[in-house]
Amino acid sequence: MQRVEKEIARLIQEIDYDEVTKLFSTLSGGKRLRAKLILKIAPNHKDAPLLAAIVELIHGASLLHDDVIDDAMTRRGVVSVNASSGSKIAVMLGDILYSKAFTELVAFDKDVAQTVASSVTALSKGEMMDVKMAETFNSDEKLYLDMLYLKTATLIEAAAKASALLVGKDAEKHALYGRNLGLSFQIIDDILDITASEEVLGKPAMNDFVEGKCTLPYIYLYEELNTEDKERFVSFHAKEISKDDTLWIKEKMQEHKTIEKSFELAQKLSNEAQAAMSEDAELVLILETMIKRTF
Ligand code: FPP
């Protein structure tokens, strides 16, 4: 991973703007899941660290924009750029990072470059769907999973597929692995938003629903409630609600096992990915660690 951090630092240096270098140094790198995946799939390819750096810059850019869109005050446990320096700077830093990433990407083989580039259109479409869907109460599971795939899984899918292409491994198998890893990762994230504590999350618990996001445990709950409870539940959508009402939602989720049901889908997707990659112990381990994570 040190090779990736070195590449990222080099690319930032090449941007040649002190403001960017300074701001970038305040960001937390996060889990670097996408970079780790690329290095695991193409460990000996000379361009793997650069590809990993490109994907991490794109991911970082998308989070900068996402925090502006979501009005988020923190990111990865530190103050977000929009909170510390304002939305204009956060948007522009995002633009600089992802255009730099694309400048580097064009030097790769066409199939690799296209795989990563097209995933960025998909992730932007997903983010827009997410914004639109949060305007009303969404109880459509398929629509929700389609959005999740676009918003979170496509870049992970692209990272896995592009690195497989780089070393001549089975691109489709790796794409499926990345897709399912991404989807189950996000479902676990949705679950943790409900089950983890504020300290662990670094943001208020059950924040998704307050932001209007009906994640899987909420969609499954809606399906189970009677008409009267459905009405009550929908009335809580996209607003700050009292402790009692929060408790009511949590109790209903327990009663109808909607967290368990969501976890089962994450597990099923993870099992499919595992089956596609059964010969690669390290990739299987990433899946297992992700499914068991508590933050
Ligand atoms: C986090 O979602 C957001 C994403 C994974 C994708 C955001 C994508 C864009 C803003 C498109 C623009 C792309 C570029 C490259 C500039 P979340 O809000 O559900 O998760 P969070 O809790 O981590 O904020």
Ligand code: MG
């Ligand atoms: Mg967000």
